[in-house]
Every structure is written in C-alpha cells, then in structure tokens.
Amino acid sequence: GRRLRGESTALTLESVRKFLTREEDSIVFSLIERAKYPRNAPAYDPSYLGRATKFHALSLVDLFVRETEAVQAKDGRYQNPVEIPFFPKHMTLTSVPPYNFPNELHAAAASVNVSNTIWRKYFDEWLPQITSQGDDGNYAPTAAADLVCLQALSRRIHYGRYVAEAKYREAPQDYNTAIRAKDRDALMKLLTFESQEDAVKRRVEEKAKVFGQDVTLGKRVDDSSNATNYKVDPVVVYRLYGDWVIPMTKMVQVEYLLRRLD
Numbered sequence: 334g335r336r337l338r339g340e341s342t343a344l345t346l347e348s349v350r351k352f353l354t355r356e357e358d359s360i361v362f363s364l365i366e367r368a369k370y371p372r373n374a375p376a377y378d379p380s381y382l383g384r385a386t387k388f389h390a391l392s393l394v395d396l397f398v399r400e401t402e403a404v405q406a407k408d409g410r411y412q413n414p415v416e417i418p419f420f421p422k423h424m425t426l427t428s429v430p431p432y433n434f435p436n437e438l439h440a441a442a443a444s445v446n447v448s449n450t451i452w453r454k455y456f457d458e459w460l461p462q463i464t465s466q467g468d469d470g471n472y473a474p475t476a477a478a479d480l481v482c483l484q485a486l487s488r489r490i491h492y493g494r495y496v497a498e499a500k501y502r503e504a505p506q507d508y509n510t511a512i513r514a515k516d517r518d519a520l521m522k523l524l525t526f527e528s529q530e531d532a533v534k535r536r537v538e539e540k541a542k543v544f545g546q547d548v549t550l551g552k553r554v555d556d557s558s559n560a561t562n563y564k565v566d567p568v569v570v571y572r573l574y575g576d577w578v579i580p581m582t583k584m585v586q587v588e589y590l591l592r593r594l595d
C-alpha cells in the first residue's frame with residue numbers, strides 16, 4: 334500500500350512522548366522484577382533441556398517465549414500494531430474477533446523491525462548488569478520476567494515508528510529532502526533533541542530510585558539514607574537508556590522515515 338491506512342487523529346509529538354514516558358514505568362518495573370531472581374544461567378543454556386543438537390538448540394527462555402507468544406497471539410495481542418512478537422514465524426491464527434486499532438503508521442514503513450538486536454543485547458549485555466550471580470532454580474519465573482522486560486523494551490523501541498510518524502506529519506517538507514537523498518545523518522539530526530534525551534535519562538534514573546527502594550512505615554521514602562539498597566541500580570538504568578534504548582529508538586525512527594515516501 335502506498336497510502337496511510339486510515340488517516341488519523343491524535344498522533345503528536347506531545348502524545349507520543351506521553352506514551353514513551355508511561356513506558357518508562359513498565360520498563361523500570363520489569364527490570365526490578367527480573368532482578369528479584371539471580372542470573373539463573375541454566376534458563377539460557379540449551380543443554381539444560383537435554384535436547385540440544387547441532388541444528389536445533391533451544392533454551393528454556395527460547396521455548397518459554399515462543400510458547401507464550403503463541404498463546405498471546407491466539408488471544409489477540411498482536412492485533413495491536415504497537416506490539417511486535419519476537420518469534421512471528423511461530424504464530425498461530427488469532428481466534429478472537431478483530432478490534433479496530435487505529436492504523437496510524439505509513440504502511441510501507443510500519444514493518445521496521447529490530448527485534449533480533451533487542452533480543453541479543455538484552456541477554457548478552459544488559460541482563461548481566463541487572464542480575465546478581467547465582468542460581469535459585471526459579472527458571473520459569475525467570476523466563477517469564479525476561480519476557481515482560483523484552484516486551485516492554487520492544488514496545489518502547491518500536492514505538493519509534495510512531496514518534497517518527499508524528500514528527501513527519503508536523504513538518505513533512507523538512508524531512509522529504511533527506512528522505513529522498515536517503516541521508517541517514519541528516520534524518521538523525523532532524524529527529525534528535527539532546528535536551529529531551531537528557532531529561533528522559535535523568536527521569537528513568539529517578540524512577541529506578543523511587544520504584545526500587547524498600548518502603549518502611551514511618552520513614553519518608555525519598556530519604557536518601559536508604560539509597561544503597563535499590564533493587565536495580567539507577568545508574569545502570571540511566572546507561573541502559575543512554576547507550577541502548579534511546580539510540581535504538583532513533584534507529585527505528587531513521588529506518589521508518591527512509592520508507593516514509595515508499
């Protein structure tokens with residue numbers, strides 16, 4: 334399709350930023366929930382399930398995510414284009430009636446997908462930083478917590494499609510030249526707001542402090558004297574956003590915009 338499917342309504346820079354801000358809560362809280370368990374390495378090791386072969390090696394987390402996504406797909410989760418599965422090949426047909434979710438994205442650009450990178454980075458780089466060494470045997474709850482983290486991160490990062498659409502609609506002529514020239518650097522410059530990124534990073538660090546402290550009756554929760562016991566390190570959350578979540582969201586925006594005139 335070459336045209337917007339159902340030209341819509343309320344996609345503005347303000348509305349998309351509101352969505353991203355609310356997603357911060359989900360991301361920070363999901364990280365706190367994952368950090369409740371230690372690393373639990375067997376959940377990620379195909380040999381734990383005892384059916385690893387050269388050609389087919391699935392870890393418990395691989396299996397858990399595939400199977401859970403299949404159930405959620407059947408029940409309609411991915412009818413909403415805001416949600417993107419990690420294993421789309423394993424989707425069965427949905428058995429629920431359709432809901433008329435707004436189609437705000439440009440059809441040719443809506444398929445921008447960085448799920449594989451999110452998956453790899455989460456397990457290889459970020460999980461070791463938010464969990465402690467150890468093994469408490471709670472592998473299925475661990476896998477369930479990972480999936481909630483992955484879904485929240487993926488939703489936030491892929492929401493870059495909506496952010497880009499909002500920006501494009503507000504100033505199409507500013508973007509058209511760079512899109513036609515396939516000029517990634519120019520697009521990156523156009524969509525970047527340094528002060529906004531700074532505010533986002535500082536806010537998620539603060540959220541990690543507020544959500545991640547023990548609550549004791551009779552004690553002010555913002556008392557900085559209990560600052561050492563945060564459930565997930567606020568500095569790690571700051572860096573997670575600065576080094577990864579925001580750059581990936583921007584990458585999604587650039588890829589979306591490059592296809593915006595297709």
Ligand SMILES: O=C(O)C(=O)C[C@]1(C(=O)O)C=C[C@@H](O)C=C1
Pocket residue numbers: 350353496524525526527529530533578579580582583
């Ligand atoms: O708020 C925006 O304008 C966005 O594009 C989102 C975001 C982010 O990922 O938080 C990304 C790029 C901008 O430089 C600022 C913030």
